Amino acid sequence: MKISYAWLRDYLKLDLPADELAEKIERTAVEVDGVIRPSEGLKKVVVGDVLECVEHPDSDHLHICQVDVGEEDPIQIVCGAPNVAAGEKVIVALPNSWIGDHTKIKRSKMRGVVSNGMLCALDELGFDEKLVPKEVADGIFILPADAKPGEPVFSYIGMDDEIIDMSVTPNRGDMLSMNGTAHELAAIYDQTPTMPTVDLHEATDDLADDDLDVTVEADEQAVPQYKMRLIKNVTVAPSPLWLQIRLWNAGMRPINNVVDATNYILMQYGQPLHAFDYDSLTAGKVNVRFAKAGETLTTLDGEERDLLDSDLLICSNDQPICLAGTMGGLDSEVTDMTTSIALEGAVFDAVKIRKTAHNHNLHSEASMRYERGIDHGATQTALDAAAAMIAELGNGTVANGTVIGRDEDVEPVTVKITLSRINHVLGTELSAETVADIFRRLDFPTTVSTDNEYTVTIPSRRWDIHIPADLIEEVARLYGYDNLPSTLPTGQPTIGKLNETQQIIRDSRKLMESAGLTQAISYSLTTETKARAFALHASDVTKLDFPMSSERTTLRLSLISGLLDDLAYNNARKEHNVALYEEGRVFFSQPEQVRPKEVEHIAGAITGSMVEKTWGTAENPVDFYQIKGIVEGYLKSLALAEPVRYEATTDHPEMHPGRTANIYVGDDLVGFVGQVHPTTAKAYKIRETYVFELDLAALIAAPKAHQQYQPISKFPSITRDVAMLIDDQVSNAAIVALINDKGGAHLQKVQLFDVYNGKNVPTGKKSLAYTLTYQDQNATLVDDDVTKAFEKVLTALTDDLGAEIR
């Protein structure tokens, strides 16, 4: 809502700078986007009197003008506008002047003729093209005849005004009008505003009822008020300049005196009005009803609209002529030929108008106000004011009476609140007088009981107030938030701490970072293909009903997919060493339910080297065992009660079939680790990459080891090494399992210390070497006993796994 400071002064005595006023509005009422000064940056733009205007000898459209600009001698200006003529008062940009768009005007020559400046159109002064009246859009702007040559032009066209651009919140629809804003400022500055009065002269004998027949078929909820007035013998013409100025400074384009009057009253009262060309109605009949499926209406903007059964319509003889509260129809539009006006003043339901505006993507000054609600008590007054104004501007007459389609009794709302309640909520110690004074400034009639309970009558212009909390807000903002004390909640103390899940999540992040992975936060929404990729469990996906782009349609089933996008982004920017992890939700669909199951996961992706090549360290690209080491270290620190197991898997189509392991805790699959399938890597545009994905929720839920101190054995340990040649297909896990199984009571540890399959190892075989550590908690081990136990292991390796002990 753009508020003209000049217009405000019709209501209130205000002489403070506009910036201060704007600041006050922002601190007390609604946000202010800024103060607009239309003449800012413009210089040496003055009134000129065209003394002489002749055609340029070498041009078919240029004119050579002698212009009085208040100096001793007139100056010569060449002008191409078709409407320039002697005797006109015009806008002159003098040499070295500044006009709109930071343009400087210099003395020049046009087709050999000296031009000492420029005659200007409004848009050349920086006017938004959408605000320039159509009739002056094609030429220079002609000033009133009494404009004084040489004076700055700004005051003649409202450019000396200051305009406060308010961003009105949905609850303060009352401030979408000059009257409402004036009431608000009156309360802030403790003034009594001078409100506009209506001077309506109705014809005595000509009854509006005789020519207009209005019926409302829609329910009272949808249309609480619908009234019309009739104005006859109107001459449609451009509005006087003062009115045009008020409109364009409010951000509305002047159209003609009829439409401008309705817009002016709209700005003044906040009441949308619609003017119909009476002669376009069928037999003066108007009915208001909901649209039927299949009906269409061509609106003012020339669009033919398919109507919905939620659209409220104004019809004539049941033919749609207007989309209620939103936009008029083309056929009933007021034109230069119009002589009689049927003027509508109505209240429509906010929700209905919102739906229509939303469905047809038609957001007008009227619909915006209806959506936020309007003052039901001002409709008749605004209708009367607009009728009077149209009659005055168009030299017409207002027929006697208002034709009522529907009316309602507007009862004032009363709200009760006690002084102690106000102080209780605000944390203040306001006196009864302070609070009473605030209600007085707001002009809310108030009575107060002996125990300081206020009964506040809320005028219809403040329909946003209906409960005590609303009054507390009024008191708080007018008392001033700066004056509130600053305290912390008192009362019973509470314990604040992370719960176990939150603590493990936080610890997990730190562990990942300590392992060299940097935290990424990727998008949860992706394409369906990417959302399905790398899913730990088979699941359907959750899709948006109406996505914004094809890139973001579906909720992810894995974190890896997003991490690979991150890697690709880095790779494309020549960052080839990237180690990222992400902790966040994946969304597994659930049978019979729309809402997916949200599961915390943690995943990592590494490409290139984790440590950059430097003077003492060679480039060491990540491999399977490095990322597995990170996973192992992480899982170890979780102190899981059940053993962790890695099993080769070919279950994940996006993963390398020979380099991927499923991870189990006990019997539960909790994740996988491995290399991204080269084909998948290519599709994601990444290089060789290793990843893991873990079901963090499952890890959090998994039983934790019962931790108990084990006395450190005082007795020495004995070690035995075994090296063997064994079939390539036999896994380390199988060998270790066998050693542990056959190792005897004192075997403490099995450590793999060598893997070799190079020279001297036959094809299909590999060479492995382990150190077995034996120790007894309670006694010194006897060498022979260890040897016996060790030999049992060797025999088992040979017999069960076909190992060749070396």
Next chain:
Amino acid sequence: MSLQDRLTELRDQGLADIKSADVLKKVNQVKVDLLGKKGPITEVLRGMRDLTPEERPKVGAYANEVRDRLQGAIDERREELEQAAVNKQLVAEKLDVTLPGREVPQGQPHVITQIITELEDLFIGMGYQIVDGDEVEEDYYNFERLNLPKDHPARDMQDTFYITKDVLLRTQTSADQPRSLENHDFSKGPLKVLSPGRVYRRDTDDATHSHQFHQIEGLVVDKHITMADLKGTLTLVANELFGDQFEVRLRPSYFPFTEPSVEADVTCFNCNGKGCAICKQTGWIEVLGAGMVHPHVLEMSGIDPEEYGGFAFGLGPDRFAMLKYGVDDIRNFYLNDVRFLSQFYKKG
């Protein structure tokens, strides 16, 4: 030559030999030669048999003195030579300590996580619980229970991703607060919760808009919670994030779930309130929205608004990070360029 003279001679010769020994091995040889079982001093001692009983103790004492003296000289020399050898080794082992150390890879938390963690810790210290709701919510909880019925004009403020007409991606982490209110046992004390998390809005991604971002919302409900308490709490938040020299001011705003509603501005950290491009010359930066919990919100959760009241606030860590670190494009937070991520080095 008397035995005494012989001992004196041996002493002087020995001291000279020790002094001239320039390697440890020579020192050891001198020791064996002089003090060994077959050495000259032992021999002198053996000759003591021929002495008179009066002379014997005198010579014996002198012999011991000589031997101690020599032993002392040998130890001293040995230490000198050992020290010299160590010194030589140390010189030989000198390194360029300015060469970089061998890197142990270290990751770091995302800047948004850093801000969330910082605020979580602040509020945990004030007795708040951290609550994580679901990201896919029901319209009913995300909107209706927060006093935003269908077709409320304030819904325009939040364009929403719907899955179906009743299920959506949450637009605010306060979507979980009705459940907190319902489930809280007020006989055990006040409700104090902080809800950080991901939220979604139906927006086209550009420098200042992201369809995914983060929010931290707080809620306190008790028998006597005041707007002054809200102001004090918000001041703490601002001081934690920007420093204690900053002021907080409140001004009226509108949120359907609070009444009164306020917007909180903090003194511009960039210009200290003088006015600059970041604060659009106002000296203030809008950082959060807040208010006193709307009575309808309490009623819908079965709480009597006559008896209980509270405050709620919400802020955006993305916006905070942009302001605090001068990040000019919100998309940076979600593209995970390592050159971006590595700039915010701080352990959560």
